[in-house]
Amino acid sequence: MVSERGLQVLRAIVQDYVDTHEPVGSKAIVERHAFGVSAATIRNDMALLEDEELIAAPHTSSGRVPTDKGYRVFVDHLAELRPLNTAQRSAIASFLDGPGDLDDALSRTVRALTQLTGQVAIVQYPSFARATVSHVELVQLGGGRMLVIVVTDTGRVSQRIAIVRDDFDDADLAVMRAELGALLVGKPVREGLQKIADHLAAPSAPESSRTSATAAIVRVVAEELEEFRQDRLVLAGAANLARRESDFRGSIYPLLEAIEEQVTLLKLMSEMVADEHGLAASIGRENDAFGLGEASIVASDYDATGSRARVGVLGPTRMDYPTNLAAVRAVARYLTRLLEEDESSR
Structure with missing residues (x-):
């Protein structure tokens, strides 16, 4: 069992060793810290700390350094944290x-x-596994590229580009946004992933450039939602x-x-x-x-x-x-x- 003064000596050794990167001796402790006792008394305290395996002598040095166990005791007995300036x-x-x-x-x-x-x-x-998809946005970039933006209620925002091959007019874009919204918005991430899996597995309508683009976008969204869970x-x-x-x-x-x-x-x-x-x-x-x-x-x-x-x-x-x-x-x-x-x- 370490005494209160022993803990104070350990605290001094940790502080001085962190500051100087040099093993700490009893004389240095007496000079730097106001313990009001002799170096011989500090040496006795240090011997007890060494018996408890809280400090150790590196090589043949007369000073001591904290052990991992010593650092643990030091941290566990911190009276207060030093406030930031x-x-x-x-x-x-x-x-x-x-x-x-x-x-x-x-x-x-x-x-x-x-x-x-x-x-x-x-x-x-x-962890966004329990997050809910609050918004899905599509921004047409031209050249068959679509920026897909997914937002959750926890503030996570992702942006990915889907290759959709064709460009679409405003009416087609509105339909695609509505389809994605109905599939995902208001759904937890886990449920959204399941909805996407079901959507991709379901028999599809006759393929058109719009349905093909929607499928490509849905796959990109699935990749993003999977990342949200990781x-x-x-x-x-x-x-x-x-x-x-x-x-x-x-x-x-x-x-x-x-x-x-x-x-x-x-x-x-x-x-x-x-x-x-x-x-x-x-x-x-x-x-x-x-x-x-x-x-x-x-x-x-x-x-x-x-x-x-x-x-x-x-x-x-x-x-x-x-x-x-x-x-x-x-x-x-x-x-x-x-x-x-x-x-x-x-």
């Missing part, structure tokens, strides 16, 4: 303010977060891993592979257990099952009109946990507010 809050606002659809908002979110933290920023798309991530700042490669004991290749493939990160982000404030952290060896035992992830929940997802950062275990947790919490809150305002304005 005015410049940091302004940076979030400048990145996220302004019009744009969900794709644009999430892209701006990861750019803001990687700039704030210097880590790899990650944001989950909310979880995915937006990431930024992967180059930060290379800049901090010395913070990793081994190769950063597994992290780069996880970023590229996304499946591992999606699973990890989904399984992290959040506290009562919606904050979650998964540290070092806690990620061994995902092949990411060299890294830590901190994340916060955000709300996208009723569908919850996560925004977070990935980096080495030697990271500034209080600041990074405060950053992901602030960005998540701002993103939630942005999406709520967008929903209320529609």
Whole structure:
């Protein structure tokens, strides 16, 4: 059992090691922190922390560094998160303010977060499996190309081009819009996909250029709705891993592979257990099952009109946990507010 002063010593070791990247000794703790006790007393506290496997001696150094278990205890005993300063809050606002659809908002979110933290920023798309199709629009581009726009009640907007071979007059376009509207508008994504499957399987009327074009458009819409059901991530700042490669004991290749493939990160982000404030952290060896035992992830929940997802950062275990947790919490809150305002304005 770690004493209260032992936790304070652990906190000092974590803070100093994150700041300096140098093992921390008892003399340095006495000089930098007002404990009011001797270096010998601090050494005894450090010995107890080492017995608990919360700190360790790298090589033959007289100083100590936090272990993954030590970082976990540090995070679990954070009294409060360091508030963001005015410049940091302004940076979030400048990145996220302004019009744009969900794709644009999430892209701006990861750019803001990687700039704030210097880590790899990650944001989950909310699940749209329960979303309802609210609008389908067709815009004729000429040359046998049709822009197909699908909008859901959760704010997701997709735009795809269908090759329809012919151009159509306004009357034909109105009929095609009506057919698509009757098929999809007001239907949940799952139901819309089933309606499309039934439509394509049903015996068709004698083929005309319009019915052929409608079938091509329906197939494009089906591809989009299928994407709506799939979880995915937006990431930024992967180059930060290379800049901090010395913070990793081994190769950063597994992290780069996880970023590229996304499946591992999606699973990890989904399984992290959040506290009562919606904050979650998964540290070092806690990620061994995902092949990411060299890294830590901190994340916060955000709300996208009723569908919850996560925004977070990935980096080495030697990271500034209080600041990074405060950053992901602030960005998540701002993103939630942005999406709520967008929903209320529609």
